[in-house]
Amino acid sequence: MYQPGRFERSAGGRGRIAHSFFVFDVRASTAENKELAELPQFYADMFGWEGMAKDVSNVYKSLREDEKRTTVVFCNNYGDAGTIEYYRKKYELPPVICSHNNYWYWWDLDMKITNIIIIGGNEEDHLSSLEEVKVAAIHKSKFAMPYENNLPIFICRGLKRSVMEAHNLTKHYD
Numbered sequence: 659m660y661q662p663g664r665f666e667r668s669a670g671g672r673g674r675i676a677h678s679f680f681v682f683d684v685r686a687s688t689a690e691n692k693e694l695a696e697l698p699q700f701y702a703d704m705f706g707w708e709g710m711a712k713d714v715s716n717v718y719k720s721l722r723e724d725e726k727r728t729t730v731v732f733c734n735n736y737g738d739a740g741t742i743e744y745y746r747k748k749y750e751l752p753p754v755i756c757s758h759n760n761y762w763y764w765w766d767l768d769m770k771i772t773n774i775i776i777i778g779g780n781e782e783d784h785l786s787s788l789e790e791v792k793v794a795a796i797h798k799s800k801f802a803m804p805y806e807n808n809l810p811i812f813i814c815r816g817l818k819r820s821v822m823e824a825h826n827l828t829k830h831y832d
Contacts, residue, residue: 697801703737706799706806710738710777711745717775717794717811718752729773730755734828737806738777757828771821776812787824789816 697705714731721729729752733739739756752775755765776784777797784791795811817824 699803702801702803703806706797706802707741708745709799710741710797710806710809711749711751713795713797713811714742714775714777715745715749715751717813719750720794721773721813725773726752728770729775730769730771731775731777732756733777734779736760742777765821767821769821771817772815774812774814774817776814778809779812780810781812784812784814787818788814789818790814 696702718726718729718731731742731752731754733742733754733756736756739754742751742754745751753766753769755771774788775794776791781791781793791812791814793810794813797807797809797811799807819827
């Protein structure tokens with residue numbers, strides 16, 4: 659059974675799973691027709707989870723205590739959302755909102771939100787919904803899928819839309 663972080667430990671500079679793919683010359687593949695990393699997508703999707711949670715936690719801990727009470731993490735996919743939810747037991751992390759698949763249904767629409775930590779995306783797009791957007795960190799994970807590597811982590815303030823409007827505009831099932 660896979661345990662987050664278990665195979666991310668170094669074995670000659672590479673995780674044990676990653677190392678075995680290089681030794682046996684297994685070619686990377688994907689079921690989603692996305693750009694590939696050095697590993698097949700099934701394994702690449704398992705790398706970088708704990709590092710992402712640590713990076714988001716560090717951003718969150720940089721906020722003032724009064725800001726933390728009204729801060730959420732916005733994730734654009736259920737994998738990132740699940741990562742943050744899982745590691746909330748280990749790291750100081752805010753509640754998660756996510757627009758992907760069934761996570762969209764789980765938003766607490768009554769929560770007062772003044773600050774949003776956003777994983778990924780770009781500043782220009784975020785500025786269409788928020789007054790202030792700043793890159794606070796960059797998440798890196800060598801063996802993760804390329805779209806999960808070098809992800810900016812933004813601190814955003816000043817919603818230009820209501821939470822309900824943002825909720826309705828962001829849902830997606832891709």
